Amino acid sequence: MTVLYDNIGELVTNDPTQGDHSPLGILTDAALLVDNGQIAWVGPAAEAPAADQRVDCGHAAVIPGFVDSHAHLVFDGDRAAEFAARMAGQPYDGGGIATTVSATRNATDDVLAANVARLGQELRDAGVTTFETKSGYGLTVDDEARSLRVATGFTTETTFLGAHVVPAEYASRRDEYVELVRTTMLEACAPHARWIDVFCDRGAFNVDEARAILTAGIARGLQPRLHASQLGRGDGIKLAVELDAASVDHCTYATDEDIDALAGSSTVATLLPGAEFSTRAQWPNGRRFLDAGATVALATDCNPGSSYTTSMALCIALAVRDMRLTPAEALWAATAGGAAALRRNDIGALHPGQRADFVQLHAPTYLHLAYRPGVNLIAHTVVAGQGHPDHGTPAPDC
Ligand code: NIG
Ligand code: FE
Numbered sequence: 001m002t003v004l005y006d007n008i009g010e011l012v013t014n015d016p017t018q019g020d021h022s023p024l025g026i027l028t029d030a031a032l033l034v035d036n037g038q039i040a041w042v043g044p045a046a047e048a049p050a051a052d053q054r055v056d057c058g059h060a061a062v063i064p065g066f067v068d069s070h071a072h073l074v075f076d077g078d079r080a081a082e083f084a085a086r087m088a089g090q091p092y093d094g095g096g097i098a099t100t101v102s103a104t105r106n107a108t109d110d111v112l113a114a115n116v117a118r119l120g121q122e123l124r125d126a127g128v129t130t131f132e133t134k135s136g137y138g139l140t141v142d143d144e145a146r147s148l149r150v151a152t153g154f155t156t157e158t159t160f161l162g163a164h165v166v167p168a169e170y171a172s173r174r175d176e177y178v179e180l181v182r183t184t185m186l187e188a189c190a191p192h193a194r195w196i197d198v199f200c201d202r203g204a205f206n207v208d209e210a211r212a213i214l215t216a217g218i219a220r221g222l223q224p225r226l227h228a229s230q231l232g233r234g235d236g237i238k239l240a241v242e243l244d245a246a247s248v249d250h251c252t253y254a255t256d257e258d259i260d261a262l263a264g265s266s267t268v269a270t271l272l273p274g275a276e277f278s279t280r281a282q283w284p285n286g287r288r289f290l291d292a293g294a295t296v297a298l299a300t301d302c303n304p305g306s307s308y309t310t311s312m313a314l315c316i317a318l319a320v321r322d323m324r325l326t327p328a329e330a331l332w333a334a335t336a337g338g339a340a341a342l343r344r345n346d347i348g349a350l351h352p353g354q355r356a357d358f359v360q361l362h363a364p365t366y367l368h369l370a371y372r373p374g375v376n377l378i379a380h381t382v383v384a385g386q387g388h389p390d391h392g393t394p395a396p397d398c
Contacts, residue, residue: 004051005032009059014336014349034356037384065129065357066312067338070299073133074147077103092279104137122310127378129357136161148192159195182216196222200236207235229253241265247341262294268341270297273318274307286323297337317373356385
């Protein structure tokens with residue numbers, strides 16, 4: 001069954017061989033053919049091939065689906081009061097993670113699954129076609145393992161984050177907790193995870209602890225990614241490069257040396273503007289990363305503490321306004337950049353062979369994502385060719 005998405009005013013392909021030959025590969029007056037859930041053809045509408053069905057996109061803009069490569073969706077509870085306190089001057093130091101750990105440990109599996117389903121639907125409605133999610137609010141062997149079991153019901157991009165913080169019961173025995181994470185907890189969690197992550201920062205884990213945990217995870221078959229330099233300078237970014245992590249996330253306090261290390265590596269710098277916004281932190285200068293030649297991704301970091309948003313469009317607007325990315329760089333970072341941060345080559349662009357994941361906007365151009373902040377511009381989110389309400393319109397004879 002082939003479906004032609006026709007009458008696209010502006011089509012962003014992320015394929016520089018297309019259209020304007022920019023990194024976004026923009027075509028105007030375009031069409032897109034989907035065959036069995038995959039992109040089969042893109043090009044000028046006037047040259048579109050015949051199809052079994054035709055969907056009229058009303059001359060709107062169509063973009064690749066957002067790839068949210070960093071989220072924490074397995075939790076219970078809410079920390080709105082903590083947010084209000086921050087806006088009244090309290091700093092963010094990650095201390096509130098304990099509040100969510102306590103609520104999550106007390107929640108049933110069904111409650112945790114309902115939370116992931118709710119936020120997963122929000123992400124979908126906001127144009128996200130692939131999302132990653134982590135454990136990290138259980139911090140016992142059983143609670144971490146069940147968090148990941150729950151997560152696997154919603155995404156294949158699951159990350160073991162037993163090293164989020166040292167839980168209160170291990171406060172005076174942190175070495176024992178590190179040992180637990182890299183042995184028994186890892187064993188219980190690895191069957192349900194693709195990735196392993198550590199919060200390597202002030203008040204969480206130091207670089208030696210992070211290295212010990214990540215190398216144990218790698219030996220167990222997981223791939224590394226890292227939270228680093230969110231709360232202050234440190235050696236986490238260099239560690240991510242040393243271990244060829246797929247991504248190092250936050251990078252708020254990245255130094256020139258860190259950025260040079262990233263630029264010479266295949267580790268993606270994932271910037272999380274929702275976190276700087278919600279913790280009133282300083283903005284990392286995304287321009288520095290791009291000018292140095294590093295690959296940049298944008299993600300929501302959706303979590304109940306530092307960034308309770310599912311809006312990639314908001315992240316794009318903030319990255320443009322406050323991290324100095326151009327709108328084109330921000331859109332690339334939120335789509336192809338996210339795919340690179342997950343080391344995926346089947347998503348993040350619209351060219352033949354890719355999964356047919358795309359978004360029709362309520363806008364004539366992708367520029368509106370940053371130009372019209374706070375406005376819901378997501379008309380339809382299509383995943384593997386499914387989800388457009390007009391899908392099923394018979395194709396005219398052609
Ligand atoms: O990525 N930085 C560590 N973890 C989360 C926040 C966790 C929380 O505050 O609940 C983050 O921002
Ligand atoms: Fe995070």
